[in-house]
Amino acid sequence: xxxxxxxxxxxxxxxxxxxxxxxxxxxxxxxxxxxxxxxxxxxxxxxxxxxxxxxxxxxxxxxxxxxxxxxxxxxxxxxxxxxxxxxxxxxxxxxxxxxxxxxxxxxxxxxxxxxxxxxxxxxxxxxxxxxxxxxxxxxxxxxxxxxxxxxxxxxxxxxxxxxxxxxxxxxxxxxxxxxxxxxxxxxxxxxxxxxxxxxxxxxxxxxxxxxxxxxxxxxxxxxxxxxxxxxxxxxxxxxxxxxxxxxxxxxxxxxxxxxxxxxxxxxxxxxxxxxxxxxxxxxxxxxxxxxxxxxxxxxxxxxxxxxxxxxxxxxxxxxxxxxxxxxxxxxxxxxxxxxxxxxxxxxxxxxxxxxxxxx
DNA sequence: CTTCGGCTGACGG
DNA sequence: CTAACGCCGTCAGCCGAAG
Numbered sequence: 001x002x003x004x005x006x007x008x009x010x011x012x013x014x015x016x017x018x019x020x021x022x023x024x025x026x027x028x029x030x031x032x033x034x035x036x037x038x039x040x041x042x043x044x045x046x047x048x049x050x051x052x053x054x055x056x057x058x059x060x061x062x063x064x065x066x067x068x069x070x071x072x073x074x075x076x077x078x079x080x081x082x083x084x085x086x087x088x089x090x091x092x093x094x095x096x097x098x099x100x101x102x103x104x105x106x107x108x109x110x111x112x113x114x115x116x117x118x119x120x121x122x123x124x125x126x127x128x129x130x131x132x133x134x135x136x137x138x139x140x141x142x143x144x145x146x147x148x149x150x151x152x153x154x155x156x157x158x159x160x161x162x163x164x165x166x167x168x169x170x171x172x173x174x175x176x177x178x179x180x181x182x183x184x185x186x187x188x189x190x191x192x193x194x195x196x197x198x199x200x201x202x203x204x205x206x207x208x209x210x211x212x213x214x215x216x217x218x219x220x221x222x223x224x225x226x227x228x229x230x231x232x233x234x235x236x237x238x239x240x241x242x243x244x245x246x247x248x249x250x251x252x253x254x255x256x257x258x259x260x261x262x263x264x265x266x267x268x269x270x271x272x273x274x275x276x277x278x279x280x281x282x283x284x285x286x287x288x289x290x291x292x293x294x295x296x297x298x299x300x301x302x303x304x305x306x307x308x309x310x311x312x313x314x315x316x317x318x319x320x321x322x323x324x325x326x327x328x329x330x331x332x333x334x335x336x337x338x339x340x341x342x343x344x345x346x347x348x349x350x351x352x353x354x355x356x357x358x359x
Numbered sequence: 360c361t362t363c364g365g366c367t368g369a370c371g372g
Numbered sequence: 373c374t375a376a377c378g379c380c381g382t383c384a385g386c387c388g389a390a391g
């Protein structure tokens with residue numbers, strides 16, 4: 001029996017939450033922004049609502065550019081903690097419908113319904129309609145749903161009819177559905193991979209399907225090549241499974257001005273370290289790796305990391321190691337820094353630590 | 360040989 | 373003025389060193 005997989009995507013999530021909170025925004029173009037510490041319009045668009053998208057505003061776009069396209073829009077600062085809370089409420093609702101559940105981001109989740117609808121896609125559509133009504137009623141948020149025999153197809157289907165859409169792709173329809181789509185519709189094919197495929201004369205999934213696996217691996221790397229070989233055929237065996245805990249915890253910020261003054265940078269780094277530490281404390285494990293991250297004036301990113309012999313969980317370790325990494329970074333690198341960040345990873349249980357330190 | 364550590368870059372929300 | 377521009381997180385690839 002075919003699997004039945006749903007991908008639920010909350011439409012323009014941040015903007016929809018703001019619209020829900022302030023009815024005055026209804027009917028207006030709304031752009032939720034991440035403003036940097038530089039003041040003015042420095043920063044990027046997090047989420048434009050669909051009205052703003054009509055004007056050409058897109059996620060990730062500089063705010064200054066968005067304002068040229070949509071000067072009349074309402075520009076709001078992102079309230080991420082608030083959105084995270086709303087997201088948790090929505091995810092709890094969704095979980096209740098699923099045989100198995102996988103949250104993939106703040107606004108997206110996969111549900112496997114194979115058992116509960118006994119492999120019947122018509123029933124799955126009914127469930128999807130109920131889910132959409134449910135989150136609209138309980139949380140006041142619109143959503144789009146894709147239904148397919150696997151995560152890949154469900155995800156692409158969800159993007160076909162937004163906002164407030166519902167798209168079903170039955171197993172027997174998968175190949176026809178995919179064939180005429182642009183390869184960039186495949187999740188994992190972004191600007192770079194799309195460019196490489198284009199250079200080889202490939203723009204449609206139909207054309208991608210004609211390429212030998214080995215060739216795709218040569219062009220795009222072993223893993224991506226193999227993935228695309230399967231994806232072009234609608235084949236995806238990835239199970240819908242609950243995600244574990246984060247593997248990295250990090251914070252990054254934009255400096256008020258580009259600099260390479262260690263004192264200025266350390267002030268920010270200490271602040272970031274404290275926020276990272278707060279989140280580490282909520283976790284029962286310690287980290288072994290600390291990474292210092294810098295974006296230079298030319299926007300190029302670099303990082304330096306250090307792995308400790310034993311897991312640690314204290315603030316001082318984060319501060320001291322990141323300072324040490326910053327110092328050596330400044331020695332080895334020229335040019336001013338625009339953004340800095342600190343990240344911890346490589347989580348491990350700390351309990352065995354004492355005996356190992358005895359030596 | 361495999362695994363780990365360090366780093367970069369692509370990708371997505 | 374050679375474009376502008378956040379803040380997350382995941383994964384793969386590559387390289388050299390270590391086991």
